[in-house]
Amino acid sequence: MFKKILIANRGEIALRVIRTCREMGIKTVAVYSTADKDSLHVKFADEAVCIGKPASADSYLNMAHIMAAAEITNADAIHPGYGFLAENSKFAKICTDHGIKFIGPTPDMINSMGDKITAKNTMIAAGVPVVPGVEGLLESVAHAKSSAKEVGYPIILKATAGGGGKGMRVVWEESEIEKAFENAKTEAAASFKNDGIYMEKFVEEPRHIEIQVAGDQYGNICHLSERDCSIQRRHQKLVEESPSPFMTDELRERMGTAAIKAAQAINYESVGTVEFLVDKHRNFYFMEMNTRIQVEHCVTEEVINFDLIKEQIKIAAGEKIVGKAYYPQMHAIECRINAEDPYNDFRPSPGKITVLHQPGGHGVRVDSHVYAGYVIPPYYDSMIGKLIAIAQTREEAINTMSRALSEYVIEGVKTTIPFHQQLMRDENFKSGNFTTKFLEGFTLQ
Amino acid sequence: MDIKQIQELVKLINKTNIGEITIEEEGVKITVKQKKDPVQHIIAGAPAPAYSAPPPQQPANSTAPPPASTKPAAAPKEDNLLTIKSPMIGTFYRQAGPGKPIFASVGDEVTPGKVVCIIEAMKLFNEIESEVKGKIVKVLVEDASPVEYDQPLFLVEPA
Numbered sequence: 001m002f003k004k005i006l007i008a009n010r011g012e013i014a015l016r017v018i019r020t021c022r023e024m025g026i027k028t029v030a031v032y033s034t035a036d037k038d039s040l041h042v043k044f045a046d047e048a049v050c051i052g053k054p055a056s057a058d059s060y061l062n063m064a065h066i067m068a069a070a071e072i073t074n075a076d077a078i079h080p081g082y083g084f085l086a087e088n089s090k091f092a093k094i095c096t097d098h099g100i101k102f103i104g105p106t107p108d109m110i111n112s113m114g115d116k117i118t119a120k121n122t123m124i125a126a127g128v129p130v131v132p133g134v135e136g137l138l139e140s141v142a143h144a145k146s147s148a149k150e151v152g153y154p155i156i157l158k159a160t161a162g163g164g165g166k167g168m169r170v171v172w173e174e175s176e177i178e179k180a181f182e183n184a185k186t187e188a189a190a191s192f193k194n195d196g197i198y199m200e201k202f203v204e205e206p207r208h209i210e211i212q213v214a215g216d217q218y219g220n221i222c223h224l225s226e227r228d229c230s231i232q233r234r235h236q237k238l239v240e241e242s243p244s245p246f247m248t249d250e251l252r253e254r255m256g257t258a259a260i261k262a263a264q265a266i267n268y269e270s271v272g273t274v275e276f277l278v279d280k281h282r283n284f285y286f287m288e289m290n291t292r293i294q295v296e297h298c299v300t301e302e303v304i305n306f307d308l309i310k311e312q313i314k315i316a317a318g319e320k321i322v323g324k325a326y327y328p329q330m331h332a333i334e335c336r337i338n339a340e341d342p343y344n345d346f347r348p349s350p351g352k353i354t355v356l357h358q359p360g361g362h363g364v365r366v367d368s369h370v371y372a373g374y375v376i377p378p379y380y381d382s383m384i385g386k387l388i389a390i391a392q393t394r395e396e397a398i399n400t401m402s403r404a405l406s407e408y409v410i411e412g413v414k415t416t417i418p419f420h421q422q423l424m425r426d427e428n429f430k431s432g433n434f435t436t437k438f439l440e441g442f443t444l445q
Numbered sequence: 446m447d448i449k450q451i452q453e454l455v456k457l458i459n460k461t462n463i464g465e466i467t468i469e470e471e472g473v474k475i476t477v478k479q480k481k482d483p484v485q486h487i488i489a490g491a492p493a494p495a496y497s498a499p500p501p502q503q504p505a506n507s508t509a510p511p512p513a514s515t516k517p518a519a520a521p522k523e524d525n526l527l528t529i530k531s532p533m534i535g536t537f538y539r540q541a542g543p544g545k546p547i548f549a550s551v552g553d554e555v556t557p558g559k560v561v562c563i564i565e566a567m568k569l570f571n572e573i574e575s576e577v578k579g580k581i582v583k584v585l586v587e588d589a590s591p592v593e594y595d596q597p598l599f600l601v602e603p604a
Contacts, residue, residue, distance in 0.1 A: 034595055050593040051534055065594065068534035068566035072591035098567070 001317050002026055002077040002101065006070045007041070009081030010060060012369045012385060013295075014041035017079045020309040029073045031066060033059035035377040040369045047073055054379045060084045063091050070100055077101040077316060079309075083381070086292040087114060103316040105270045105291045112266045113289040117160070123286045126265035128258045131277065131285040133200035144181045144199065145174060151201050157181060159188035160196040167191060170202050203285060205435040206277040208232065209244050210290075211259035212300045214311055215268040216321045223256040224306065224326040227273075227299050231423070233346065233439045238416070239423065240296035241333040242303045245394060245432025251282050256325055262289060271297075271312045295386070296334055298367055302390045303328035330390050331397040335405070335423075337368070337385040339376050341414035342444050350378040354412035359404035363390045363397075376413060384415070394432065398424050419444055451475065527577045529599040531592045535566030539588045549599065553581045561599060564592060579603040 005021050006029040007014045014030060018041060021028045030045035035054035042048045049069040052059035059065065061084055070078060078095055080086040080102065089107035096102060104110075113119045123130050134147040137160060148155045148171065157180055159167025167188030169180040181197065189195035212224040228244030229237045243252075259274040272291045276284040297308045304326045315321065340346040356372040368385030370376065376384060387408065389401035402424045408417055422444060423429050429438075454477050458466060467476040531537070539562055540547045549561040555575040562573050583600040586592055 049534060049591075050595055052594045059594075064566070065534050069593070071567055072534060072536060 002313065004029060004046075004073065004075045005077045005079050005103070005313070006031065006066070006073065006075035006100075007045070007079050007081065008060070008066050009079070009084055009086075010036055010039060010041060010369075010380065012367050012383070013081040013293075014039075015044060015369045016367060017081065017309055018044050020307060020313065024310065024313065026313070029069065029075050031060075031069050033379070035379055038374065040371060040374075049073060054377065056084065056379065063088075063094055067094060067098060067100075070098075075100065077103055077313075079103040079313070080292070082292050082295055087290070089114065101316050103270070103312055105268060105272065109266050109268055110291050113291050119288060120286070122265050123262060126261050128262045128265070128286050129284060131200045131203060131287070133198065137196045137198055138181065141178050141181055144177055144197075147199050148174065148177055151199060154202040154204065156200050156202040157184040157197050158200060159184065159192060159194070160198055161188065161192035161194035167197065203277045203279050205280050205437065206230075207244070207246055207435050208237075208275065208287075209246070209255070209278050209284070210273045210275040211255055212271070212273055212297070212308075213259050213263045213268065214271045214308075214315065214321050215263050216315050217269050217318060218320055219264075219267060220321050221260050221263045221268060222321055222324050222326065223259050224300050224304055224308075225252060225328055226255065227296055229296065230434055230436050231429075231438060232436055237296065237336065238439070239333065239335055239420070240299050241331070241394075241397075242299045243328045243331065246278065246282075248282070251278075251284070252327075255284055258284070258286070260324075262286065270315055271308055295336070295383070298365065298386060298388050299332045299334045302332040302365060302388055303330045305329065330392060331394045332388055332390045333394075333397045333401050334386055334388045335401065335420040336383055336416070337387055337408070337410075337420075338382040338416045339384045339413045340382050340416055342416050342419035343414075346416070347414075348378070348382045349414035350376040350382075351413045352376075353410060355409055356411075357407070357409040358385075359387065359407035361404070363400045364388070364404045365390065370410075384410075384413075387420075395430075398430060451477075525603065526582060527579060527601045527603055528597045529561060529573075529575055529577065529601060531564060531594060531596045531598055532573065533564055533566060533571065534593050535564040535571070535591070537586045537588070537590055537592045537598065538563040538565060538570075539584070541570075549575075549581050549584070551581050551584060554604075555579060555581060555601060573598075575599075575601070577601050577603065 004027040007017045018028045028045040030042045030048040031051045032039055032042045033052055033054045051065040051069055052062050078100055085091040087110050089110040092102040092110060093107045112122060120130050132151055138144045154170060154172045157169045167184050169184045171177050171180045184197050185195040207230045209226050209228050211226050215221040226244050226247060227240050227242045229240045231239035262274045271293055272289060273294050274289045275287040277287050278284045293312060301308055339349045341349050352375045353370055353372055358366045365388040370384045387404055389397050389404055391397040391400050405417055405421045428434055458477050458479050465478045555561060556578045557576050559575050560572045561575050564571050564573055579601040581599055582602050585597050
């Protein structure tokens with residue numbers, strides 16, 4: 001087992017990893033930018049090394065500085081958390097080259113899932129359902145028209161170099177396709193300097209349901225069931241839960257099997273998540289695989305009573321995983337608490353927290369790195385905590401979440417707590433009746 | 446004009462924003478000038494050394510008590526000093542190798558570009574250059590010990 005782990009991250013996830021390491025008797029090294037010198041992860045770790053200026057590129061993304069910190073502290077493993085360098089295959093390789101275990105998958109595994117087209121082709125070869133589409137780029141309007149007939153309307157045009165919703169057009173019938181194609185090309189060229197467009201079937205009213213998986217170094221893979229992450233704003237998850245209110249036992253079996261197939265196709269090692277789009281007919285399609293621990297891993301931890309970070313460290317140390325499938329025994333909901341003003345278009349609200357009171361009691365878990373007097377720096381993401389409510393049924397979990405939100409006091413900065421409070425009272429949310437479009441129709445009172 | 450009057454003048458200057466005051470009477474001209482620290486005494490007819498940095502000296506002819514803002518002699522005040530901070534993470538070395546000359550010791554003069562130490566990371570040795578001009582007054586880190594980003598390495602008295 002490792003003697004000392006360096007956590008190449010910050011905020012709540014750094015704290016999360018440090019906590020498990022402490023329970024396992026493993027020494028911890030925190031790294032921090034000058035802006036984070038008062039951060040809780042720095043105070044909780046056994047050792048801390050300042051690695052650079054506030055900007056991420058100078059600190060948390062600075063591979064040389066992080067490796068130097070590992071060297072002077074004699075860390076034998078690095079946990080990358082999520083974001084930053086967690087899915088950077090170059091960094092994973094540098095760790096290996098220096099005899100330091102990267103707690104995650106190998107560089108090849110990261111690369112095979114990092115490229116969207118490669119990932120899709122790997123899935124097709126493995127027999128995992130993918131969003132139906134047409135191979136390659138669309139050469140002309142005529143090609144687009146014939147492809148759309150093949151796939152069947154509605155279709156979505158997507159930029160091959162794309163992201164953030166740019167260069168995307170949904171087309172419902174043939175009369176619209178010429179204009180949509182031209183517009184998509186123009187937008188893609190402007191946004192990514194690459195006007196290549198490809199086509200997929202448009203999955204109507206999709207839900208975002210992902211399956212947690214884990215694989216060891218010996219080829220064993222298991223799944224830990226689903227999380228429903230359909231409540232998203234501009235492709236950012238705000239609320240996650242398990243089990244999904246849309247799930248059935250039969251769908252879970254099919255999706256779990258597909259997720260294991262996906263992980264097996266790349267001989268996956270470590271914990272990871274296979275993301276699917278699920279349509280109203282309960283057809284599911286592979287979207288992508290995240291080869292890292294995720295923000296919302298806590299939801300699975302609570303419904304299956306499992307420490308995913310501990311599992312990740314054990315796998316990295318060469319231990320075998322146990323079991324093939326794990327099923328939710330409880331119901332858990334997570335609300336991401338962000339330092340943003342929900343009444344002003346979720347504008348970020350960094351600054352000093354003057355008053356802080358965290359909720360507690362039965363069925364409440366708070367994963368947060370902030371404290372009264374802490375100054376939220378403006379250089380990083382706005383998430384200041386995760387509030388998880390656990391209960392026997394979904395209805396009770398919602399009640400517990402409402403109760404906990406009403407106890408959560410954060411003053412000095414604006415937070416999204418009022419947004420979550422209104423969401424827990426929303427009839428459609430309470431009935432489990434929502435897709436990824438849900439928040440488009442949601443107005444905060 | 447007697448000593449008491451001169452003392453009063455000095456007190457006055459120290460208490461107010463007056464920059465300079467000159468009094469002339471009966472063939473004696475006295476000018477008292479306010480400086481940030483300490484107060485300078487210039488007495489007409491007597492040579493008086495001008496000084497800014499410590500240690501303060503009494504003007505040759507004066508037996509007046511020292512001005513209110515005397516600094517203790519010897520040790521330089523910390524806030525005048527510059528700090529050379531580490532630009533990287535690694536192990537700090539004061540010399541390029543055993544037996545080689547030490548780059549910067551207390552009392553040495555440094556100028557921008559002068560190598561003051563080596564910081565080693567991952568088998569690469571990086572020469573760290575001073576960005577300031579002055580005299581080393583303190584070495585803050587022990588030889589062969591680990592340093593982090595922005596860690597203070599040397600205190601320098603500016604030239």
